[in-house]
Each structure stands twice: as C-alpha cells, then as structure tokens.
Amino acid sequence: MRHTLYAVRPITHHRVLAVVRPNWLSGDLRVGLPGTPRRKGIQRSGGVTFNGVRDIVTRAIGNRVFPAACMEIGRADQVLWAGAFGQLTYDTDAPLASHDTVFDLASLTKVVATTTLAMRHVDAGHLAISDRVADHLSDWRGAAREAVTVADLLAHTSGLPAYLPLFRDLVGRADFEREVCRLPMAYPPQTTSIYSDLGFILLGFLIEDLSNKGLQEQFALMAFECKWGELRFSPPATWKSRIAPTGDSVWRRRSLVGEVHDDNAWALGGAAGHTGLFGSAPAVGRFARLILRTFGGLARLTRPTTLKTFAQRTEVPNSSRALGWDTMKSTSSCGNRLSKSAIGHTGFTGTSLWIDPALDLYIVCLTNRVHPTATSNAIRQVRPALHNAVIEALYGSA
Structure with missing residues (x-):
C-alpha cells in the first residue's frame, strides 16, 4: 500500500549576526544566534575558540589527507562555529572552499535520508521495524531470509554481505532488487553486524514502495518542509561550480563533480538508500539541529519516542549499531569524549556527522578525501582527534 507522509513542523531559522571572512587556507564563521542554548555539562568560562580544531584540519590539508573541508559545530538552537578550509582540489588555481561548498555526502545518506524517512513512515503507521522484509519485497524469499526484519x-x-560491484552487470531497481534478494547469506541473520550497503539499497526500495513517490521525491518534500536548503539528490547544474570534486571514476572514465561517487548508486540513477545525497555543511547542520530539537521535544521531525528507539544501540554482540545510526564507543570516529547517547555516521567520501543529545551538541565535518583517489585511510586518524578537540575547546581536558 502506498501512503503520503504527514507534514513536519519546520525548524525556526535565525539571523546570522557575525561573519569573519576566510583567508587563503581557512575561514572561521563565528555565529551568534538569538536565544539561550541548552548547555549541559560544565562548559569553559569566557570565550570559546576552536583553534585546536582549526590546527588539526589545516595539518590534514597540508598532509594531503583531503584538499577541502567544511565544518560546523552547534547546539539545538545555535551554530557555535563554522570553518571552511583548503581548496576544492590540489591544483594551485583551484577555488577556495567556502561555507556554501557542496559535498558528496556518501553514506550520510543512510541517516539523513533513508533512516529519517523510515522513522516518519513508522510514525505514520505505514511501517513497523518488526515487519518482515519478505512482507514488503516479494523477491526476498527463502528459509534463511524468513525472519529478517526492517530493523x-x-x-x-540482515545476513547480507557488505558490498558487491553490481553496477558492472546491472542497471536500475528491478535488476538490483532481484539480485540482492537472491544473494547467498554471508552469515546467519541477527547473529552479528556487518555494515552493508546492500541492505540499505533494499531499504530504499522498501521505502519507495510505502509511498506513491520515489526516494528522491520523498526526501525532497521532507527537506523542503524542514527548510534544510542545499541538501538533495542529483544536484542541479547551477551548483556545479561550488561542488567539491570527488575521484576519477575508472568505470565511468571521467572525473566526478556533482555526480554520485558510488558506482552502485550511479547505476540506480544517482539516488539510492545507501548513498547519493549532496549537501553543504550548513544544510547538514540544519538537519542536526532539528534532530537535537526533536530529542528535546522542541520540534517534531519524528515522534521523540521513535527517534530515541532508533538511537538505541542494538543488543547484537560486538556491534555499536543502532537503527541506521552508529553509536559512541571508545574507538569511534568521534573520538572518546562524546557521551554514551551520541549517534553519528561517516561517509566514504570523507564526510562525518555526530549528534550528542546529552551534551546538546552536533559536529559536522565534510571533506572530499577521495580526490583524486581513495587510496589513503589517513582520515581515520584525523576524525577522532578532531572531535576530541571540539570537546577540549568546549569543556577543557578530560
């Protein structure tokens, strides 16, 4: 059955009071917003600076971890700090990164789009996380799959493998759905957690079937209602001059700018449950603020109880996963100083979002670390240090 989702009460936007112009390598946007923030924990007295964060990003650019980065740090009702760093490529004449630079968000799509749409369908009664996948997707058949749920x-x-290069032989939803639904299980479902793009590709198909609109259109309507701004699948040509390039595609034989980096998503038309969103740091920040306000009952992207259910870590052995989201542990990409209630996600292209309702804090870091190639994993060391530096700036040493 197809359904129409209810409208979401949009977050209130505030006037930016101060902007500091970027220099050649980095720019700070210090923002003061009306209203008194809900600050939990013991915050440092006096003015807060994020010099440690800036230094880490600047060194990473110097070490060619990524050519460009845009960050935003904030609370439910205000942006605390934002910075734009580097150039869009390593070419000496490349444009500077700026606060409106758009990035391929990669797997942030899983939480910003797919998981959020799933929560809204749960709220609307179209879906339950306990629903069997077989009750929604007719090709999902077999004894090993029988008990697999939306959760x-x-x-x-789900038992699905992490990844397969399906784009080499398949194009479009029908081919992908049939193939993924018939894959041999990589492990007995519900016994462990293996991060799987394939599972989220299926989830995207399932969400499409709940409505008379495709995934891209459902997300566009939600983003419009919530006034997220530059956050969308398939960015228009008018954005191209400020989109951070990703890598050179061997399969497509061209450099990618404004075209989804993931080849499976490309074979699905650019919009899929696992990846495909493009956006700027301010747009992702608006999403994060609405999540924080929903946690606090101050806005309603979803019911607070639904959000809290999705943010709860599962009981699967050795897994840090919640429903869609990752959660805080000492080895997380967010470092070791966020609270146990923190939820977040990363993206292969070099993107990251962490939201901590206990600290009333979010941290957005968008980079194009896959330019010109994705061979380096140095960002794995940068991310934890970066998040720890944010907490150091706000609360001091551990």
Missing part, C-alpha cells in the same frame, strides 16, 4: 536492514544484521 535488521537498519542495524546491518
């Missing part, structure tokens, strides 16, 4: 797709416990 298993969200928590990466």
